[in-house]
Amino acid sequence: MNPIYTYEYLRDFTQQFFIKMGCSVEDAAISTDVFMEAELRGFSSHGVIRIKDYYNLWKSGRVNLHPNIKIVHETMSTAVVDGDGGIGMVVGARSMQIAMEKAEKVGTGWVATKNSNHYGIAGYYPSMALKKDMIGFSVTNANPLLAPTFSISRMLGTNPIAVGFPTKRHLPFLADFATTPVAHGKLTVAAKKGLEVSHGFVQDKDGNPSHNPDIIKEGGTMLPLGGDYEHGSHKGYILSSMVDILSGVLSGANFGPFVPPFVGYLPPTNERVGEGTGHFFGAMRIDAFRPAEEFKAKMDEWIDTIKNSKPAPDQTEILIPGELEYRKEQQLRKEGIPVIPAVIADIKAVSDELGLDFDAKV
């Protein structure tokens, strides 16, 4: 059993960490909120485990804690935002805010953001829109791990797509998924447990199918959603490419193999084709299409319809995207959040260096 922390304890510590590193209270609050949403929804790969990564990135001078985030180009429904090398969550939340402000005025808003860093869970940004009766959309590029179909080169990230639709009575539809069969974090977990992974997740450096979750360290690559060509991996490759183009090419950020690594211990990429990491955000006001109450009632009907699907014999219910994560959130708010010892040790080390007090529970 991993040690358990209350939501409030981890939240308050994370906020103190960002403030002590030098962030404004406001920026610390937003970064903390994104990390904690990740923890609560069960995406611990994007939660407090990232404290060390952001600390190292800051120590190596590769993140700007006082960025001048600004619109460098815009129309009524669009903007390009320069994140000025800031923390991804701060840049991301500001960009999504701009998309929503434009949607308020002309129905929809679309923001391409450059010169940013890792922005946490993609699903955080659409959830900002849901609260305003808007459809929310966000994607980001990420450092390359993935080979295009029929290739053995690392060209694209696991580039996630997140989308949210508001509802009335039901929990909102909120999806957030990597454009690979599994997230990179699941490979790490399998490797730590000494397990093999299924066909279609990874290949070795020569393009042979592999079941070794650690093959990436030996020159292997992840495969796009679909796994192999026969099972539609070209569709996963399209999705990852689409995310990369919207995030990188449209904004003027780096794209494909040039997306900078997020971790401070890896050297920055030598060749640059743009500025920093890129994201893309969208907000569509529901009542720009039909009355919000009407749409939300129909969404409930859509959810009732899908949930009334007949489950396969070994299954008990059909889930709506986001449902599992909301249940997890209910559970973790009540029971607390487990943190693995290796992450605790990392946080403790950062805490000691910054002169903070972290209860390592060991």
Add this chain to the structure above:
Amino acid sequence: MNPIYTYEYLRDFTQQFFIKMGCSVEDAAISTDVFMEAELRGFSSHGVIRIKDYYNLWKSGRVNLHPNIKIVHETMSTAVVDGDGGIGMVVGARSMQIAMEKAEKVGTGWVATKNSNHYGIAGYYPSMALKKDMIGFSVTNANPLLAPTFSISRMLGTNPIAVGFPTKRHLPFLADFATTPVAHGKLTVAAKKGLEVSHGFVQDKDGNPSHNPDIIKEGGTMLPLGGDYEHGSHKGYILSSMVDILSGVLSGANFGPFVPPFVGYLPPTNERVGEGTGHFFGAMRIDAFRPAEEFKAKMDEWIDTIKNSKPAPDQTEILIPGELEYRKEQQLRKEGIPVIPAVIADIKAVSDELGLDFDAKV
């Protein structure tokens, strides 16, 4: 070898067919253009094979050849279009035009369309935007064949996603794909040839994995992109759902299992939750983000980068989405378009009934 027709012959006949059925010359031209683009790109499942389907739909009084296509709700960047039960290609092209007109004015345009019919290949609509230095996007819902992850009920269509990005020197990036591992048409082809299909394409009525491409006729269902949960089928289920919500729920069309069948020989669905079939269209002016020439030059660089990926040992090159289809188009314009005898017989029968002259080549 299937009989070969020249592009010009098939185009002229198809146009005559739509005119003789009662369409205006303008509407016949656009419908023909969509069918012929499908043929040229190698999507024969969406080409002249649909002549019979539209003829039967018209004979059964389920398509309006003189629709009053109109905007029923709009903002600066959005519209809901009522297709008035018209031919999907006519309604689709008009809707995409409206999206592009809005993009001209405020940077982007987004149109949700209801009360339409089968609109041919989804990829036709983004290609309209490419010519105007815009990013184009289109999705449509379709009659249900697909079971959500862990379910055995037909709830969603193979709901395609199409997206196009303009380029400078290279062919444009143009993707058009079903949110299933394979398109439904490929199952039909496998069944005709007596072949088995791969794991992850279909399941039987009880949810057991199946290799029988005809299992759909025995109560089976198609599976979402990913195939099974372990390989990320919940991501295919999300994509198909996202398309259904944008096309059906946002526009006020039918959604999920209520999407009407396209073919005249199947009875219309009894229960309705909206009007007709739904689509969704998007257009984003490139220069609403950055100068178009700059973006297009970067897209060329993106394409050069990806194409320089190292191919797997048994492969010779890495393809960009749309590249294969453009090559097919070059080939078929030169060598002619093969049509299978069963489709020729169907077209001949329609031709005779309408008093047209079709060279059946038998």
